[in-house]
Amino acid sequence: MSNAAVVEALSRLERLHRRLGEYTCGLPARYHLGDDVVCLPQIRLEPAEGAVRVVMSHLLPFGGAGAFHEIEIGVRLTVTPAGHEGVLFAGIALDPPDDALAGGGTVSHEWAAAGADVLDTLETAAVELCARADPFGFLAGREWSGA
Secondary structure (H helix, E strand, C coil), rough: CCCCHHHHHHHHHHHHHHHHHHHHHHHHHCCCCCCCCCCCCCCCEEEEEEEEEEEEEEEEEEECCCCCCEEEEEEEEEEECCCCCEEEEEEEEEEECCCCCCCEEEEEEEEEEEECCHHHHHHHHHHHHHHHHHHHHHHHCCCCCCC
């Protein structure tokens, strides 16, 4: 992978991270999660066998009086000498569990992509996720149309 291709991939990944951040950080106001809820951006580099994995996400912890819940929405891009693979992920963890949420305490969904169009596929998934008014229902039972 050339230097120009790496720069382009990282630039697109950063734009994707920003889009997902705007969406995630808007959830507290939309769902009245509380005035003290803080959206935490995270960027990590993780070693992977023969590769580097870039993880960019936004963590949204919230809850009160004996409860701790969190929402995490982000993207993982694994870069290898042969190319790259990506995953857009979104998850909700509720403690204590909520019977109204399919799966009880934790629900997550991933959209995986590989090959030359990996970032195009992840951007399409992000647009679809961010267009959803109800990410909780989306995660609890809807498959992505591009999968």
